[in-house]
Amino acid sequence: MFSYYLDLALRSLRRNKALTALMVVAIALGIGASMTTLTVLHVLSGDPLPGKSAQLYYAQVDPQDIKGMQPNKEPPDQVTLIDGLNLLHAGRADHQALMSGGSVPVQPEQSSLDPFYVEARYTTADFFAMFDAPFLYGHGWTAADGEAKARAVVIARSLNDKLFGGANSVGRTLRMAGTSFRVVGVLDSWQPNPHFYDLNTGSYAYGEQVFLPLQTMLELRLDRNGSTDCWGNGGGGVGSILPSDSCVWLQFWAQLDSPAKAAAYKEFLVHYSQDQKALGRFERAPNVRLRNVMQWLDYQMVVPDDVRLQNGLAFGFLLVCLVNTVGLMLAKFMRRAGELGVRRALGASRRALFAQLLIESGVVGLVGGFGGLLLALFGLWLVRQRPSAYAALAHLDLSMLFTTFVLAVCATLLAGLLPAWRACQIAPTLQLKSN
Amino acid sequence: MTLHPMISALRRHKAGVVLIALQIALTLAIVCNAVFIIGQRIERVNRPTGLDENNLFLISQQWVGAPSGDDPASVDKLDSLQQADLAALRALPDVASVTPINSLPLLNSSWNGSVSLQPGKDLRAGNARTTFYFSDEQVLSTLGLHLVAGRAFTAADVQHQAMRDQREPSIVILTKALADKLFPKGDALGKVVYFNGDPAPTTIIGLVERMQVPAVGSWTSSFTWYATLAPTRLNANFSRYAIRAKPGRLDAAMHAVTPTLYATNRMRVLDDDSIKSFAQIRADAYRADVGMAILMGVVCLILLAVTAAGIVGLTSFWVGQRHRQIGVRRALGARKIDILHYFQIENLVIASVGAVIGLLLAIGLNLLLMHRFEMDRLPVAYVLAGIVAVLALGQGAVFVPARRASNVPPVVATRAA
Numbered sequence: 020m021f022s023y024y025l026d027l028a029l030r031s032l033r034r035n036k037a038l039t040a041l042m043v044v045a046i047a048l049g050i051g052a053s054m055t056t057l058t059v060l061h062v063l064s065g066d067p068l069p070g071k072s073a074q075l076y077y078a079q080v081d082p083q084d085i086k087g088m089q090p091n092k093e094p095p096d097q098v099t100l101i102d103g104l105n106l107l108h109a110g111r112a113d114h115q116a117l118m119s120g121g122s123v124p125v126q127p128e129q130s131s132l133d134p135f136y137v138e139a140r141y142t143t144a145d146f147f148a149m150f151d152a153p154f155l156y157g158h159g160w161t162a163a164d165g166e167a168k169a170r171a172v173v174i175a176r177s178l179n180d181k182l183f184g185g186a187n188s189v190g191r192t193l194r195m196a197g198t199s200f201r202v203v204g205v206l207d208s209w210q211p212n213p214h215f216y217d218l219n220t221g222s223y224a225y226g227e228q229v230f231l232p233l234q235t236m237l238e239l240r241l242d243r244n245g246s247t248d249c250w251g252n253g254g255g256g257v258g259s260i261l262p263s264d265s266c267v268w269l270q271f272w273a274q275l276d277s278p279a280k281a282a283a284y285k286e287f288l289v290h291y292s293q294d295q296k297a298l299g300r301f302e303r304a305p306n307v308r309l310r311n312v313m314q315w316l317d318y319q320m321v322v323p324d325d326v327r328l329q330n331g332l333a334f335g336f337l338l339v340c341l342v343n344t345v346g347l348m349l350a351k352f353m354r355r356a357g358e359l360g361v362r363r364a365l366g367a368s369r370r371a372l373f374a375q376l377l378i379e380s381g382v383v384g385l386v387g388g389f390g391g392l393l394l395a396l397f398g399l400w401l402v403r404q405r406p407s408a409y410a411a412l413a414h415l416d417l418s419m420l421f422t423t424f425v426l427a428v429c430a431t432l433l434a435g436l437l438p439a440w441r442a443c444q445i446a447p448t449l450q451l452k453s454n
Numbered sequence: 455m456t457l458h459p460m461i462s463a464l465r466r467h468k469a470g471v472v473l474i475a476l477q478i479a480l481t482l483a484i485v486c487n488a489v490f491i492i493g494q495r496i497e498r499v500n501r502p503t504g505l506d507e508n509n510l511f512l513i514s515q516q517w518v519g520a521p522s523g524d525d526p527a528s529v530d531k532l533d534s535l536q537q538a539d540l541a542a543l544r545a546l547p548d549v550a551s552v553t554p555i556n557s558l559p560l561l562n563s564s565w566n567g568s569v570s571l572q573p574g575k576d577l578r579a580g581n582a583r584t585t586f587y588f589s590d591e592q593v594l595s596t597l598g599l600h601l602v603a604g605r606a607f608t609a610a611d612v613q614h615q616a617m618r619d620q621r622e623p624s625i626v627i628l629t630k631a632l633a634d635k636l637f638p639k640g641d642a643l644g645k646v647v648y649f650n651g652d653p654a655p656t657t658i659i660g661l662v663e664r665m666q667v668p669a670v671g672s673w674t675s676s677f678t679w680y681a682t683l684a685p686t687r688l689n690a691n692f693s694r695y696a697i698r699a700k701p702g703r704l705d706a707a708m709h710a711v712t713p714t715l716y717a718t719n720r721m722r723v724l725d726d727d728s729i730k731s732f733a734q735i736r737a738d739a740y741r742a743d744v745g746m747a748i749l750m751g752v753v754c755l756i757l758l759a760v761t762a763a764g765i766v767g768l769t770s771f772w773v774g775q776r777h778r779q780i781g782v783r784r785a786l787g788a789r790k791i792d793i794l795h796y797f798q799i800e801n802l803v804i805a806s807v808g809a810v811i812g813l814l815l816a817i818g819l820n821l822l823l824m825h826r827f828e829m830d831r832l833p834v835a836y837v838l839a840g841i842v843a844v845l846a847l848g849q850g851a852v853f854v855p856a857r858r859a860s861n862v863p864p865v866v867a868t869r870a871a
Contacts, residue, residue, distance in 0.1 A: 041767055045760050052753065124518050124723065134518040134723055197519060242691075324827050325746050328491075335484045336753055339477055343764035346473035350771035405745055441469060 028379035046387025049340030051394025067211035072312035081306035097267040112273035118142035137228035141236035157189035157204035219245035223409035352442035380435025388427025475808035482812030504664030506598020532689035548703035559666035560739035604660030623684035631679035765851035781866025797856035805848035
């Protein structure tokens with residue numbers, strides 16, 4: 020039966036080429052546009068560390084003075100150095116890392132290379148294990164190395180290729196900012212998107228080339244990048260001057276393997292705030308937040324507004340295309356009232372006619388979906404030509420490919436429902452008589 | 455012609471009528487808001503910065519191994535490095551003038567603070583926000599700023615200080631917009647203001663017509679034109695130089711600076727992004743806005759085309775369906791033009807219903823966007839223009855099928871269907 024209906028559908032579609040083409044093109048345009056923007060949205064709002072992100076938590080405490088306090092206001096987005104170090108040394112989480120970003124000048128040994136600046140991450144020993152950073156050679160530094168302000172550095176694969184020709188450079192020396200560092204590890208290609216652990220340095224397609232112990236950075240006073248927020252008369256610090264203790268400029272991440280531990284850690288942050296208030300450092304009542312990676316990205320509204328707007332526009336567009344298809348399909352089916360009347364008179368049930376018409380609209384959906392897929396691939400290619408930081412990430416993955424077809428066929432079947440139902444309501448006798 | 459028979463005829467095609475009206479309504483709602491967004495983006499991109507942007511370019515560079523200390527010796531060393539660069543650049547044949555500056559409009563790297571009419575640490579919020587441009591006596595000529603009152607900086611005014619030095623300048627030039635905000639009577643010249651809650655007074659010695667702040671994000675919308683120029687060379691391990699090339703010599707000047715700077719001092723970092731024409735800075739700053747406007751424009755055009763095609767398709771179907779009735783009308787004496795008008799007016803009625811629904815949808819969509827995306831209220835003019843556009847679109851789309859209907863010969867009435 021199915022193949023017979025399919026044959027009927029194809030015949031009918033061929034009979035009225037212009038109308039069929041119009042429906043297919045409308046579906047293809049709608050699907051193409053919405054899949055392009057949906058893919059971009061999907062990529063940008065993706066999980067940077069699947070499987071791990073639910074156990075990684077970003078801690079916020081409120082060390083600000085009493086001035087300008089408003090109830091229910093969020094604490095600052097980052098932590099001060101002293102709070103960060105206190106939380107780090109408390110060691111209440113399964114893993115924890117305190118970090119900030121910066122840039123350091125690299126002075127290559129090769130005279131053929133001019134000095135250049137690279138993006139740096141100043142962090143503590145647990146960083147690599149917490150964020151599943153893959154090592155190509157060597158490993159990270161230990162907590163003891165960090166406390167000892169070791170001149171140790173982990174470099175990215177691309178920098179290793181540039182400076183050491185891709186060889187195992189563990190143990191080699193790298194001169195940065197006038198200081199010699201020993202390479203202890205080389206990371207394989209690693210660039211979580213979004214750059215969740217520090218959104219101040221750009222949310223997408225941002226990767227550090229060198230990773231240094233935070234304590235070493237504090238001693239050498241290396242340049243910082245990112246955001247510094249101060250209150251009172253705190254100095255933000257510039258160049259080698261560190262921000263004062265009334266400035267937040269570091270990120271604190273904790274790995275908590277179970278929800279119970281997360282709840283306990285939040286309690287701990289409250290107690291910590293109370294203790295600091297008792298000591299006279301904090302002036303406000305405890306105001307803490309503990310968000311996991313996805314909650315943090317959501318709170319920071321990391322997906323650009325324009326991308327969400329484009330996605331809304333594209334779905335509006337798809338809706339118009341579908342309404343258009345419903346109208347055209349209705350016209351097409353009603354025009355064949357005579358033919359359908361004959362089939363009804365010859366004994367075809369309403370259900371059979373309904374199935375036949377739905378198959379016809381399904382075929383339109385499938386062809387439109389295929390056209391939409393091609394358009395989406397083209398659209399994503401266009402997106403990749405754009406200079407935004409996230410442009411290079413816009414690729415169709417398998418799940419989005421599948422979504423495209425499901426969306427196309429479902430949408431057209433839905434669009435075919437009303438016309439098919441209307442056409443089935445035709446009384447056979449009336450049609451036969453009027454002809 | 456009375457509308458009554460037409461409307462009772464439309465009742466027999468409820469589904470088709472509803473669909474066309476709905477499609478027109480959705481199209482109107484989306485197109486109105488999209489065109490409004492396009493208009494806003496274009497307005498943003500086209501606003502002048504206040505600079506003479508032709509023949510202007512910027513160098514951003516960093517020294518390697520330069521002193522990073524806060525002591526006078528280090529600061530003096532950094533300043534001498536900067537002075538050497540300035541002298542070398544000013545000596546170039548294609549260069550008209552050079553000024554050291556911490557940022558430029560549209561560069562998205564800014565130094566912001568507050569300005570108030572009273573001194574005191576507790577006045578950090580100030581009377582207005584402002585952005586600071588630290589530069590020297592050549593700033594007005596290099597950037598092409600228009601001095602509207604007072605005087606420009608002289609070489610004797612120019613100080614130098616470490617970047618982290620919190621000292622405020624003793625004299626400044628403000629934009630007219632900022633001066634008018636602080637002194638609404640327009641008597642700002644010679645008055646004293648206080649920056650960043652500092653107790654030290656600063657005298658306003660000049661006003662420039664217009665100068666935009668560096669950042670273009672929406673967070674700067676409260677102080678877009680509130681700029682302060684200070685006669686200070688900032689000393690840090692990096693520096694920026696704005697350079698005005700002689701007319702028509704921009705490319706030559708941009709090519710000449712890299713070898714000149716390396717010849718002055720090899721220990722520095724200059725990369726691909728270090729030398730940028732102002733046109734490039736402008737394009738970079740507004741790239742996302744331009745891209746969004748183009749995308750919205752393309753989607754609107756396709757949307758209108760799809761809607762027009764839908765109207766053509768559905769009306770063609772109706773014409774085919776009513777072939778015989780048209781023949782009867784013709785046989786009873788209706789002229790071709792009556793048939794043409796019938797379909798045109800029918801479309802007008804449907805499109806008008808769609809436009810009314812679309813008007814409500816457009817306002818609803820605008821409210822939603824205002825709620826979620828910091829949008830402004832959609833002006834009525836956009837909606838009215840949108841209504842005219844969709845009605846015209848409907849008339850354009852219906853013309854071909856209506857013409858075909860009007861060509862149905864009266865003899866059709868006599869034939870069996």
